[in-house]
Amino acid sequence: MPALNPDHLLDQAGRLIARAAGGAPRQTDLRRAISNAYYALFHAIALAASDDLAGSTHRDTPRYSLVYRSVDHRSLRDVCDQVLKAKLSAKYSPYAPKGGFDADLRAMASALVELQERRHLADYHPGFRAKMSDAIFAVATARNALSRLRGTSRAARKAFVSLALFSPR
Amino acid sequence: MAKIWPAYDGKNPTSGECWAELSLSDAVELFELTPGQFVSDLTVTPRFGDMKRDLTWAGFKQVLVEVERGEATKSKWKSGFYASRIKPKEGFRRLIQHAVATELGSRNVVRVECVPTVDSLGQDALTVTVVLTPGAPGRIADEAVLNASVKLRDRLLEMSDYSTPIIEYATEAELAEDAGS
Numbered sequence: 001m002p003a004l005n006p007d008h009l010l011d012q013a014g015r016l017i018a019r020a021a022g023g024a025p026r027q028t029d030l031r032r033a034i035s036n037a038y039y040a041l042f043h044a045i046a047l048a049a050s051d052d053l054a055g056s057t058h059r060d061t062p063r064y065s066l067v068y069r070s071v072d073h074r075s076l077r078d079v080c081d082q083v084l085k086a087k088l089s090a091k092y093s094p095y096a097p098k099g100g101f102d103a104d105l106r107a108m109a110s111a112l113v114e115l116q117e118r119r120h121l122a123d124y125h126p127g128f129r130a131k132m133s134d135a136i137f138a139v140a141t142a143r144n145a146l147s148r149l150r151g152t153s154r155a156a157r158k159a160f161v162s163l164a165l166f167s168p169r
Numbered sequence: 170m171a172k173i174w175p176a177y178d179g180k181n182p183t184s185g186e187c188w189a190e191l192s193l194s195d196a197v198e199l200f201e202l203t204p205g206q207f208v209s210d211l212t213v214t215p216r217f218g219d220m221k222r223d224l225t226w227a228g229f230k231q232v233l234v235e236v237e238r239g240e241a242t243k244s245k246w247k248s249g250f251y252a253s254r255i256k257p258k259e260g261f262r263r264l265i266q267h268a269v270a271t272e273l274g275s276r277n278v279v280r281v282e283c284v285p286t287v288d289s290l291g292q293d294a295l296t297v298t299v300v301l302t303p304g305a306p307g308r309i310a311d312e313a314v315l316n317a318s319v320k321l322r323d324r325l326l327e328m329s330d331y332s333t334p335i336i337e338y339a340t341e342a343e344l345a346e347d348a349g350s
Contacts (some may be wrong), residue, residue: 077290086326099199110319112246117335120289129347133338144311 003059006146009040013139015143020132030130031122036102038119041112041116044146049161064085070165075117092169097106097155098143104148105156111145171196171262174250175257177230178218179197180234184225188328189264200234200253201264210249219250231259238335261328267300268324270316275279277305279341286335293332297321301340 004040013036016029046068054064082092101109118138120130149157172187173196189329197203208215217231218224230333232253251281266281279300288294299317320332 084322107315111315111321113333114318114336117288117294117333131337131339131343131347133301133306133340133343137336137338140309140311140314141318144315147311148315164326 004105006040006044009036009043009137010143012162013037013040013135013142015133017135017139020135025045025132027130030135031128033135034115034122034130034138036117037138038115040142041108041115041149042071042073043077043163044149045112048149048157049165050062052161053165056132064147070086071161073116074165075167076114076164078161079169080112082163083109083160084113092163093125094136095159095163095168096152097159100162102152102156104152105160108145108149108152109160111148112139115145133135170240171234173200173260174230174233174235175260176215176217176233177225177229178216178227178327179222179224180216180220181223181225182214182216182231184238184304185329187235188260188326189324191267193236193244195267196234196236199267200232200260202253203253204235204246205340206251206253207247208233208250208252212233212245213250215252227269232257232260238267256268264324264328265297269297269317272313273299273301273305273309274313277302277309280301285332288333292314293328295325296335296337298337298339298344301338302346303342305340306338338350 013033016033016036020026020029020033030118035048049071050059050064054061058064079092082088083106087093088096088100115138118134122130152160170190171193173189174183174187176182188208191199215233224230232255234253235332236246236248236251239246240246244298255263261300262281262283265283266278269281270278281303284296285294286294286296318334318336321336325332325334
């Protein structure tokens with residue numbers, strides 16, 4: 001199975017923004033760019049989770065798809081909200097890496113919450129007026145969040161994706 | 170450092186932690202502090218209004234700046250509490266702007282506007298519109314954009330505001346276009 005490349009979603013967002021910069025920007029282009037920015041990060045997390053649990057050499061297996069499709073927006077948001085708290089709740093703390101989540105992972109979590117909110121507005125809100133600056137900054141946020149996700153420690157990434165997949169009880 | 174306290178009128182002026190700790194020079198600039206605004210030294214809790222009544226229900230009415238002893242000895246300021254002429258709502262907005270502009274660069278930020286709203290989950294949120302100078306989007310690095318978002322979130326937590334920040338970026342021209350459409 002060819003995995004969806006998160007960087008390509010950002011490239012596409014960049015092209016939509018460039019097209020919009022040519023004249024009066026189309027709302028469709030700007031809104032799609034904002035939506036792509038969120039989905040780039042979403043798919044990067046789904047990839048990290050599936051590579052970790054099913055293995056990156058098994059991308060063409062049903063098991064890989066099963067894990068990939070198990071990452072959902074709400075549980076991702078919940079774990080990001082937790083990571084962003086000054087102190088993890090007792091429910092989540094046993095699963096955190098030693099020393100807690102690092103600054104890169106916290107920044108990535110902040111980006112995810114922010115982009116998810118922007119994506120909701122861009123995809124569903126009839127009155128939302130996307131601005132060029134907004135689209136540019138959404139893509140910048142996603143690009144940097146991707147690099148921080150890739151740069152964070154393996155332990156932190158594994159703990160994060162586990163919590164995104166399995167809600168602690 | 171200087172501590173920024175939002176304060177109520179009445180017998181219970183504060184509860185919990187201060188809003189932020191800033192360098193004295195930032196505090197003086199943001200809260201337009203003058204030596205004449207000195208209220209009391211550090212041993213006396215400043216109180217305003219009817220001191221027999223608990224007036225916390227009326228919300229914050231003052232912004233106080235606490236200048237610590239160590240800071241005071243390094244500067245011309247006396248240690249103690251100063252009452253800023255800036256009102257709490259505006260003080261809150263300035264502290265948000267300070268957090269964002271520190272990362273994005275003050276020459277790139279015209280102002281920041283904050284409006285309470287709800288997020289996609291129906292929880293309390295704060296729309297923070299960062300108004301940019303012309304050309305700013307091309308000057309700001311990706312890392313600074315995300316750092317600004319983290320800084321803003323941390324500042325809100327510091328201020329005991331647990332709403333989700335929803336950040337919008339726009340230039341004045343883009344805002345004007347919106348207003349005209």
